[in-house]
Amino acid sequence: MPDAYILGIESSCDETAAAVVRSGEQIISNVVASQIATHQPFGGVVPELASREHLRAIVPVVKQALLEANQTYESVDAIAVTQGPGLAGALLVGISYAKALSYALEKPLLAVNHLEGHIHAVLLEERQKGNQEVNFPVLALVVSGGHTHLYLAAQRNAGWTYENIGHTRDDAAGEAFDKVAKLLGLGYPGGPIIDRLAPHGDPKAVKFPPAQIKHRDRRTRGADDDRNHNRGKSEAAIERERFDFSFSGIKTAVLRYVEVHEMHPIIENLRQAMSNILRPKLEDYLAYSDRKTLDLVASFQRAIVDDLVGKTLAAASAHHVATLFVTGGVAANSELRSTFGLASAKQGLPVYFPSRPLSTDNAAMIAAAAYPKFLARDFAPMDFSAEAGLVLR
Ligand code: KG4
Ligand code: ZN
Numbered sequence: 535m536p537d538a539y540i541l542g543i544e545s546s547c548d549e550t551a552a553a554v555v556r557s558g559e560q561i562i563s564n565v566v567a568s569q570i571a572t573h574q575p576f577g578g579v580v581p582e583l584a585s586r587e588h589l590r591a592i593v594p595v596v597k598q599a600l601l602e603a604n605q606t607y608e609s610v611d612a613i614a615v616t617q618g619p620g621l622a623g624a625l626l627v628g629i630s631y632a633k634a635l636s637y638a639l640e641k642p643l644l645a646v647n648h649l650e651g652h653i654h655a656v657l658l659e660e661r662q663k664g665n666q667e668v669n670f671p672v673l674a675l676v677v678s679g680g681h682t683h684l685y686l687a688a689q690r691n692a693g694w695t696y697e698n699i700g701h702t703r704d705d706a707a708g709e710a711f712d713k714v715a716k717l718l719g720l721g722y723p724g725g726p727i728i729d730r731l732a733p734h735g736d737p738k739a740v741k742f743p744p745a746q747i748k749h750r751d752r753r754t755r756g757a758d759d760d761r762n763h764n765r766g767k768s769e770a771a772i773e774r775e776r777f778d779f780s781f782s783g784i785k786t787a788v789l790r791y792v793e794v795h796e797m798h799p800i801i802e803n804l805r806q807a808m809s810n811i812l813r814p815k816l817e818d819y820l821a822y823s824d825r826k827t828l829d830l831v832a833s834f835q836r837a838i839v840d841d842l843v844g845k846t847l848a849a850a851s852a853h854h855v856a857t858l859f860v861t862g863g864v865a866a867n868s869e870l871r872s873t874f875g876l877a878s879a880k881q882g883l884p885v886y887f888p889s890r891p892l893s894t895d896n897a898a899m900i901a902a903a904a905y906p907k908f909l910a911r912d913f914a915p916m917d918f919s920a921e922a923g924l925v926l927r
Contacts, residue, residue: 538908539603541610541635542901543596545628546620546648547680548572548579550591551897554603554610558654558905559661563602564891564898567591570723577716585623592631599897607639614904617645617914618924619680625920633916644904645914648895649926650694652676652861653687655888655899669856669884673699675846677870678862678894679708679723682779682842684849685926687859692910696926699849700777707838708864710781714788714834718827719805720819728831729867730816731823735832742787742837777849784837791830800824835869843873850883858885866893 537557544551548569554562569587573579600606615632618625629645636643653674660668672687674696684700705713708725715724720731792801804822808814820828842864850858860874865887878885892899907913 535909538611538905539605539609540612540614540644540901540904540908541596541599541605542646542897542899542904543592543613543615543628543632544648544651544895544897544900545588545592545624546616546618547624547895548584548587549895550588550595550628551895551900552592552596552599553896553898553901554599554605555658555898555901555905558902559658561658561662561898562605563599564896565595565599565602566891566894566896567595574722577722578712579621581621581623584621585627588624588627592627596631596635607635610641612642612644612904612908613639614644614646614901614908616648616651616900617918618648618921620648620920620922622920622922625922629918629920637916642908642911642913643916644907644912645918646900646903646907647924647926648900649676649681649683649685650696650903651899652678652888653685653694653696653859654903655892655896656859656861656886658898658902659888659892660886668886671853671855672857672859673846673850673853673855674859674861675842675865676862677707677842677860677864679712679725679864680706681862682706682708682781683926684777684846686853686855692906693912694906698926699853700779700845702779702781704780704782705785707779707781707842708862710785710838711835711864713785714831717785717789717792717801718831719801719803719808720831721805721808721814725864725867727819728835729869731819731828732832732835732869734820734823735825735828735830737832737836739829740791740833742784742833744837744841777845777852779841779845781838781841784834788830788834795826797826797830800827835867839867839869839873842870843877846874847877847881847883850878851881855883858883860885860887861893863894866890 550567553564676683682702686697711725807822
């Protein structure tokens, strides 16, 4: 099989991205235009502004990706684009442009699930490092601003299949980071700044109730259904246990802590000061934060990390997996990386993360996930559309 150069396009949220990846294993170029500055004044992503920004950025970003890869529109072998999940209006910009390119250039079009992209970010980088050996079954935790999902991933022929064995019942972990940061006057996006501030606080200072979903709720069916359905089945078959998450409680607990400890004046002061600085640095945040805020930030991050690591490792051992992937924007978090590293080593389980630039949204992961589809000639029809709630299976 000769090398295939796939142009990937990603526009599901607030990053316009394009990349060229060779045969699913080598990043030739990877361009990401972030819209953070546009959304920052609103403290979160504004969907309509996101679509407009994608429209503005998509042509130059794709051009830049081709230029940096020393490729042309004509030389690439296929166009891959994110179909969903994500913001519908944002997805449509990438999809329309990818369709136009595919039609005009007469190149195959590949539709990729964004979550599959995050999983393939790990594989892409491992292959790039020369590690062709990934042992199955693989458990992948996809943890980002929009998602907190656990997937059992398997390779079938050329393609991949995924079984969801857990997801968040309410907020995604990244969403909790963003909402808590907003609440504390730290600005948007919250994850990166909480990550940098947390080492300056005491993670044991504030106790949060563990975000525990009751065992009975973890199953997909109700108790009566279970009893009828399970008659005559082995213990293992009955226990298709679910490992669901819940992060809205901790956000409310932070809010309550702020109110009880009358932290509003210091938070308002911090918010004001940061809004007057163009790109606040860590020292700026530290200069305007008091001990209580830093302790709260550190304790919040510890609670989220412990919950993600605890449930993921419990799922890994219940499903006897051989390898763990942790990917998505929150996988950039330092404490999450180190805690996963230590805890999975204890369990004798290899854990792989993407590098930080490949943890957050990018198009290299989309081009990489498209490669098995390209080999299988699993091309997208010209009438396919964006699917905001696209499920991965
Ligand atoms: O994967 P991503 O770029 O977009 C989605 O698909 O959602 O993830 C963005 C999310 C945001 O919620 C952001 O706050 C979070 O990832 N994030 C982090 C870190 N870097 C980004 N969360 C914790 N620690 C970080 N270092
Ligand atoms: Zn993402």
